[in-house]
Amino acid sequence: xxxxxxxxxEVGWRTVIGAALLGGIIHILATLAVPILGSGTAFARLRDTxxxxxxxxxxxPAPGKQPLPFLTPDALYAMCRYDVSIDSLAVTAAIxxxxxxxxxxxxxxxxFYVMPAQQLRRPEVTLxxxxxxxxxxxxxxxxxxxxxxxxxxxxxxxEGLVVVRAPLKGLAxxxxxEAILRRASCTAVKRQQ
Amino acid sequence: MPTLGLIANILINxxxxxxxxxxxxxxTAWYMIEAGSRLSTRSFGxxxxxxxxxxxxxxxxxxxxxxxxxxxxxxxxLELTYRAKADSRGGRLHAGCEYAIVMESFDGAWWxxxxxxxxxxxxxxxxxxxxxxxxxxxxxxxxxxxxxxARDARPGNWLPTGSASRINLVLxxxxxxxxxxxxxxxxxxxxxxxxxxxxx
Numbered sequence: 001x002x003x004x005x006x007x008x009x010e011v012g013w014r015t016v017i018g019a020a021l022l023g024g025i026i027h028i029l030a031t032l033a034v035p036i037l038g039s040g041t042a043f044a045r046l047r048d049t050x051x052x053x054x055x056x057x058x059x060x061p062a063p064g065k066q067p068l069p070f071l072t073p074d075a076l077y078a079m080c081r082y083d084v085s086i087d088s089l090a091v092t093a094a095i096x097x098x099x100x101x102x103x104x105x106x107x108x109x110x111x112f113y114v115m116p117a118q119q120l121r122r123p124e125v126t127l128x129x130x131x132x133x134x135x136x137x138x139x140x141x142x143x144x145x146x147x148x149x150x151x152x153x154x155x156x157x158x159e160g161l162v163v164v165r166a167p168l169k170g171l172a173x174x175x176x177x178e179a180i181l182r183r184a185s186c187t188a189v190k191r192q193q
Numbered sequence: 194m195p196t197l198g199l200i201a202n203i204l205i206n207x208x209x210x211x212x213x214x215x216x217x218x219x220x221t222a223w224y225m226i227e228a229g230s231r232l233s234t235r236s237f238g239x240x241x242x243x244x245x246x247x248x249x250x251x252x253x254x255x256x257x258x259x260x261x262x263x264x265x266x267x268x269x270x271l272e273l274t275y276r277a278k279a280d281s282r283g284g285r286l287h288a289g290c291e292y293a294i295v296m297e298s299f300d301g302a303w304w305x306x307x308x309x310x311x312x313x314x315x316x317x318x319x320x321x322x323x324x325x326x327x328x329x330x331x332x333x334x335x336x337x338x339x340x341x342x343a344r345d346a347r348p349g350n351w352l353p354t355g356s357a358s359r360i361n362l363v364l365x366x367x368x369x370x371x372x373x374x375x376x377x378x379x380x381x382x383x384x385x386x387x388x389x390x391x392x393x
Contacts, residue, residue: 041263074307074325
């Protein structure tokens with residue numbers, strides 16, 4: 001049996017147990033702190049390139065021109081960085097073919113709403129993003145429902161991202177997919193006071 | 194002198210305490226966030242997925258993994274993203290080798306297979322080809338699709354690895370029924386093996 005170094009035999013069992021307990025606390029705190037303190041989130045990376053409450057059509061991902069790491073490359077994207085702290089947000093998009101999705105994310109990357117193409121009868125989608133119930137209590141007002149046919153999506157945070165993803169079947173479909181994506185929009189709409 | 198011995202003993206215990214507590218705490222947190230464990234991931238051969246990725250009720254490790262890697266996953270109730278860093282025999286995926294991936298049908302679900310470098314960047318190549326999807330891949334008469342990962346051109350579905358050294362493969366499958374089965378731990382259809390053909 002290998003002999004332990006002399007200095008190691010000096011470490012007491014109380015030290016080991018205390019270190020394990022403190023290590024556990026550090027482990028938990030570090031894990032919980034990453035989403036709060038993390039500065040390299042997808043939202044932070046896109047913040048400078050996306051103006052608030054405006055849908056932006058992004059060029060096809062290419063080496064050195066990827067909006068985010070590990071993002072599916074054979075797809076076109078339209079993204080909107082929203083802020084519903086003052087106004088609500090009206091989102092219009094067409095989700096034309098299987099694989100297409102419309103998704104909404106918090107700044108931490110949580111996907112709180114997603115609509116894939118195959119669940120729809122009509123590809124056109126109109127949604128209104130409003131602050132979630134806990135946020136609304138700060139206003140003491142009900143957000144305006146724009147029309148009876150629109151769905152309201154409560155956002156757990158004031159800020160976030162709307163992403164429309166259009167996978168490409170091939171280059172021949174690129175113009176069609178791009179034309180559909182360019183018609184997607186997100187605009188601020190006044191809340192009733 | 195007994196006093197010197199006592200001081201040395203205290204110092205050794207303080208250093209050991211600090212190294213164990215800080216090193217152990219941060220090291221295990223880093224491992225659980227970057228590599229994952231059975232608490233937050235599920236593996237099928239070389240493929241690993243974070244089973245709660247994108248979900249608002251995700252566990253703290255999954256949330257930290259998403260934030261740290263600047264990911265924007267769709268909720269794992271709809272779409273699962275698998276990442277492979279090694280082939281089916283456990284060897285690290287490397288651009289110097291050629292690999293064959295046989296994609297079976299995912300019951301008509303949309304899927305995408307893309308190659309990245311170890312940092313998640315697309316790999317520069319003259320063919321400007323970075324991925325195949327269930328829509329763009331060429332199939333065999335029996336419905337299977339063989340994708341070849343190699344530095345130099347290959348016939349059929351060639352996914353170039355360019356000048357990258359280490360490669361990460363990302364397989365995305367959009368199928369709510371399949372995602373539910375994975376999340377609940379039910380048996381699911383096997384994912385495609387990554388067969389190393391040859392290394393140069």
